[in-house]
Amino acid sequence: MTEKAAIGFIGVGLMGHGMAKNLVEKGHPLAVLAHRNRAPVEDLVARGAFEAGDIAELAARSEVIFLCLPGSPEVERAVGEILAAGAEGKTVVDCSTANPVSTRALAARMAEAGGALCDAPLSRTPAEAWEGTLDVMAGAPEDLFARLEPILSTFATKVVRVGDVGAGHTMKLVNNFLSLGYGALYAEALAIGARNGIDAATVEAVVGGGRMDCGFFQTFMRHVVHGDKNAHRFALRNAHKDMRYVVGLANESGIASHVSSAVKNSYATAEATGHGEDYLPEIAAIVARLNGIGR
Incomplete structure (x- = not known):
């Protein structure tokens, strides 16, 4: 070389x-x-x-x-x-x-x-x-x-x-499981908050700078709260695909996939409802609408 x-x-x-x-x-x-x-x-x-x-x-x-x-x-x-x-x-x-x-x-x-x-x-x-x-x-x-x-x-x-070969993709799936799990968690947490009078801006103000803050939270909220549609450019269809790989790897490894299957289903729902090409933070709006919030 x-x-x-x-x-x-x-x-x-x-x-x-x-x-x-x-x-x-x-x-x-x-x-x-x-x-x-x-x-x-x-x-x-x-x-x-x-x-x-x-x-x-x-x-x-x-x-x-x-x-x-x-x-x-x-x-x-x-x-x-x-x-x-x-x-x-x-x-x-x-x-x-x-x-x-x-x-x-x-x-x-x-x-x-x-x-x-x-x-x-x-x-x-x-x-x-x-x-x-x-x-x-x-x-x-x-x-x-x-x-x-x-x-x-x-x-x-x-x-x-x-x-060795394959370890990179294994680590990537573990990494994406963590990050996409955050996305699904944020979306549901925001819906619970919204139903009870706590808007996304308030959630950002409280979590930002604290122990639960991270780069993923910041770009997610720049999209959700501040309307920056390019803050987190990762398509929901790719999130669904990655989580299918995570669940498949868990199954092949004999690992119970309770949490990963639930996260996968969040993104499966997003894609099935016609939002596969939308960027990942739109999962928050999708979950809100499915719960009758923000129609």
Whole structure:
């Protein structure tokens, strides 16, 4: 792997755009795949990236291929095309939130083909992706992690190896269970408060700065109380998907999933009622309406 490895990037959406921008600006030859949203692709091409017509062309130009996709089905399709194009000598870095069972199976297929796959999911938001200050939790053998860490550090200020392949996605699901659990909890707490004369602004004033305050609470409330619709850009459909993975992993591990199933059902309800594309803090308004509040 060269000092400025040739990078391929599949998935230049909300998170991927900023990550890819930092890679190309810090000197890595970058190939990106066409995306349904042309604006990020055109921006990256203007910064010096090459737009590949398909995954085979992208793989041919790349030593390291980053994936930042919605979930395991999309990752499996992309890796399948990389394998079909020839994976020898290639390293796939999956930054998606995916099922660790699938991740480990894909890593085995890549190894059989003479390549490698590791998981390096992300924490924080598109704003930090753009600024190059994401957190990365990587699942990789120590030698591969050592080679990849300088590349990951182009868009992250905190890069932690959490274990071997699959450990990154496991840690990401644990992390997202905690954060999405907060979201479901906040929504129900706000509904209880509203029914009894305590509005969201009052909740923010009391909790803010106290022991129960945190960055997630702050961005959630910037949306709910202050109307900043871009404060917490994470779609409810992705929250539902991530919680399905959490419950699935709990089931596969023989862990009783009382709380995770309840959190999953909150987001399943949000998506089932037509709000999958809304950002996560809208769960507060959805729960309120379902309880006859704020109609």
